[in-house]
Amino acid sequence: MASADAVISIRDLRKSFPTADGGRITVLHSVTFDVMRGETLVIMGGSGCGKSTLLNCLIGELPIDEGAILYRTNEMEEAVDVTGLREREFNNIRRRMGILFQSGALFNSMTLAENVALPLREHSYVEESIIDIVVTLKLQQVKMLAHRDKMPTQLSGGQKKRAGLARATALDPEILFYDEPSAGLDPVTSTAIDELIMDLSSKLQVTSVVVTHEMDSAFRIADRMVMLDKGRVLRIGPRSDFESIRDADPASLSTADDRLINQFLNGYSDGPLTDAEGMSEFEKLIIGTALSEDRTTA
Numbered sequence: 624m625a626s627a628d629a630v631i632s633i634r635d636l637r638k639s640f641p642t643a644d645g646g647r648i649t650v651l652h653s654v655t656f657d658v659m660r661g662e663t664l665v666i667m668g669g670s671g672c673g674k675s676t677l678l679n680c681l682i683g684e685l686p687i688d689e690g691a692i693l694y695r696t697n698e699m700e701e702a703v704d705v706t707g708l709r710e711r712e713f714n715n716i717r718r719r720m721g722i723l724f725q726s727g728a729l730f731n732s733m734t735l736a737e738n739v740a741l742p743l744r745e746h747s748y749v750e751e752s753i754i755d756i757v758v759t760l761k762l763q764q765v766k767m768l769a770h771r772d773k774m775p776t777q778l779s780g781g782q783k784k785r786a787g788l789a790r791a792t793a794l795d796p797e798i799l800f801y802d803e804p805s806a807g808l809d810p811v812t813s814t815a816i817d818e819l820i821m822d823l824s825s826k827l828q829v830t831s832v833v834v835t836h837e838m839d840s841a842f843r844i845a846d847r848m849v850m851l852d853k854g855r856v857l858r859i860g861p862r863s864d865f866e867s868i869r870d871a872d873p874a875s876l877s878t879a880d881d882r883l884i885n886q887f888l889n890g891y892s893d894g895p896l897t898d899a900e901g902m903s904e905f906e907k908l909i910i911g912t913a914l915s916e917d918r919t920t921a
């Protein structure tokens with residue numbers, strides 16, 4: 624069942640990928656949580672734990688193996704499971720989403736203004752004169768109007784992110800998805816992007832789902848947080864819950880999960896994350912490869 628004020632309800636989601644030896648590897652195991660209307664939910668976890676995969680399942684870019692993803696946008700009477708929908712039906716819901724990918728993903732052959740106008744031209748029947756007004760507003764919102772006729776290659780990383788955000792908001796989305804919005808940016812620019820995310824969230828009253836492994840950023844912007852580990856939800860709760868675990872003495876934490884979260888949030892190198900047992904498949908793979916290379920060179 625979907626919760627009444629949830630915009631997205633994820634239920635027992637399982638996602639696997641084929642492996643080179645003809646098998647399959649499960650990267651999301653029975654993931655269940657809700658995204659509530661108007662909140663900023665941050666999805667955290669180490670590299671390879673499944674954050675981007677989860678995001679791609681939510682936006683309909685990847686099919687899932689099992690479970691349900693229910694959406695209830697403003698105009699919907701009740702929640703709809705999108706996992707069974709056909710492309711055309713899902714597009715009505717997808718139009719309510721704005722997405723800022725890891726790369727920013729602007730088209731280098733177009734000016735900023737043309738990049739922002741693109742979703743309007745593709746997904747709406749708005750006249751060119753109106754498109755021009757919307758583009759101006761959206762670029763103004765991210766403080767990039769002065770650069771409207773520039774090409775993406777003339778911009779810094781932070782400016783590209785801003786422009787990407789102008790494009791993501793072009794169709795006045797209800798839900799904004801971000802994948803590592805501050806990846807590759809210096810701390811000052813990254814803080815400015817965080818502020819923009821919070822600003823858009825309050826001004827546009829959107830629901831924001833942000834994937835990140837940068838803890839400073841996560842604690843700045845989150846209303847609630849989800850911690851993933853090896854494709855499983857370790858914990859979901861308000862930011863204050865995670866602050867308490869982060870600031871606790873590890874020895875005082877009673878569960879293995881909480882000790883793991885404490886280690887992750889503080890970036891400690893010792894603890895359950897780095898014990899062989901607690902290692903992610905990804906980490907085991909890397910360390911396993913290093914060990915076998917050691918052996919062959921010895």
Ligand SMILES: Nc1ncnc2c1ncn2[C@@H]1O[C@H](COP(=O)(O)OP(=O)(O)O)[C@@H](O)[C@H]1O
Nearest residue numbers: 640641650669670671672673674675676677905
């Ligand atoms: N298209 C794919 N085919 C096979 N394996 C994939 C694919 N995409 C992701 N994976 C694997 O799924 C796991 C989770 O990846 P990802 O969601 O990108 O992690 P994160 O974003 O948390 O770093 C990783 O082990 C990754 O190698």
Ligand SMILES: [Mg+2]
Nearest residue numbers: 674675676803
């Ligand atoms: Mg990722």
